Amino acid sequence: MQRNDRYTSILWAILGLYIAYEGYVLKLGTLKDPKSGFLIFWTGMVLAGLSFILFLQSLFIAGPVNGKKGIWEGIEWRKGTKMMIALFAYALVFKSLGFIVSTFFLLLFLFKGIEPQKWKTALVLSSVTMVVCYMVFGLFLELQFPSGILSGLFGQ
């Protein structure tokens, strides 16, 4: 974890300095009349400063037990990656395909593609979940979901 802290503290330090720069651009003002960038600048500097302290800590202070498994070793990372790609794709097509179509295919992917189940089970679960969500949130709670390619069917 010490090595990880070394890397992450560098990233946070860069982010902190960038935030401080953005705050400076927005104008700091004075203590009597603080402007928009006042808190942003000083918070960015605090973040950068703390990141630097963490970096030093990772260099000089002994870390936890040696031989501990790295955080990425033995991890099943493919499922999570597939899931995130599917969710971003869902966000992209949500308005054009509409809630019903995009949600059905997303659920089918999640039930079948992430933790594989039988096709019949995945299809049934996807359909039922999509219908229940539409009925509860779309009809009963009247949330305005996009109709997308089914707009003709729903008269929108």
Next chain:
Amino acid sequence: MDFLSAMQLGFSTALQPLNILYCFIGVFIGTLIGVLPGIGPSGAIAILMPVTFNIPSVSAIIILAGIYYGAMYGGSTTSILVNIPGEAASVVTCIDGYQMARKGRAGPALGISAFGSFIAGISGIILLAVLAPSLAQIALDFGPPEFFSLMILGLTLVIYLGSASMIKALMMAAFGVVLGCIGQDPILGNPRLTYGIEALFDGVDLIPVIMGLFGISEVLINLEKKEQREIYETEIKGLLPTREDWKQSAKPIARGTLLGFFLGIVPGGGALLASFASYAIEKKFSKHPEKFGTGAIEGVAGPETANNAGTMGAMVPLLTLGIPSNVVMALLLAALMIHGTPPGPILIESHPDLFWGILASMILGNFLLLLLNLPLIGMWVQILKVPYKVLSPLIIMFCLIGAYSVHLNVVDIVIMLFFGGLGYLMKKYEYDAAPLVLAFILGPMLETALRQSLIVSHGSLYIFLQRPYSLISLISALIFLVLPLIPFIRKKRKKLIAEGG
């Protein structure tokens, strides 16, 4: 308004048929969330908050608060039967609760947990009703310097009490403050850190952030592991604790109630800290501490009582000062503000029906929870058998709908996914999300209080030291920041956090 008239007003609000229904819905969902590992009360409240926008503010808070304290009841079921906490504050219950189940005493464990939670809930509400109006009276004299210092103290306590690495927690708090600055300057009105993206002009909404950090990231973490959930197959009988059980549990319940309530008031405290502290104390006070870890009923009674009392205590700073002490209270704050009833010192006077109505509904809710958790325990056991591979897509679905429903904008889904990925990485690299979220909520309020204070004092920082409550808060915050530097205290703190980890 005297206490009896106030409670009469409260019950006349809470006992309206629709509010009874909302209370039932809230505690039912809360119990379900508590029973099912994978999503906690903060995620559930974030998902359901948008759907409460169209109902009156009292009803909205009744449902959302019901989810919070309902989850405390439900969490014990999973802890006792599956040895997996349904939500964070029930971690400790696993230690002795599951051992009781293995010895065929799941029934008394569940029973004492429910009854203890009920006693704590009712007692906590009474303490809340007594303390809150007095505290609100004191807080009427508070100005921007006092609120600024109190928020700094609150953030410091969250960092001190909850995080293994204070430096990392402070970094997350700083990042949270910056995230809270995205959008319009609260005083000058110009856009900040929006990069020309229209959707960011009103700032980043809390709900997608919470759902990403606590919902999506949790699913990602769980996908890494193979599911191993074995429900201990035991006949659940004898839900009513015996005389001997009550004799052993009476003092832990009493101690848990008081400890839980007052720890709940402390920012960063709440149900989680209350349950850990209670377990540690019961072990210390017990005549047979060696029995802890092998199925001691005190190890269930104390923590389960304390976590429910903690939820009531957490309401005190929210309703009287408008300062949330944990993530769930931050969500309730957001809900109250959206409904145009910002909490704070004048809430009790300006909206007595809201304040006393919520209290009365919590009394009703605790009765409903006793009914839900004991006679219907069989139903919850069946729900526990739903495999995670079926649950996770449902959790994701609810997160997506919840994020979209905030502004009916796909950008909020993207924001949620961003924070989901960030939350996952934060968990992997051991950065705590709670300070980030609290700072995100408090950031705008902090900035407004700071700038107003500096304008009033003509730029003098001395104003924060001149006011007594402000000075006390800042000194306390400094003490908590410096304490971990003392080696003895550092070791003790790390040990406590590791036990909780």
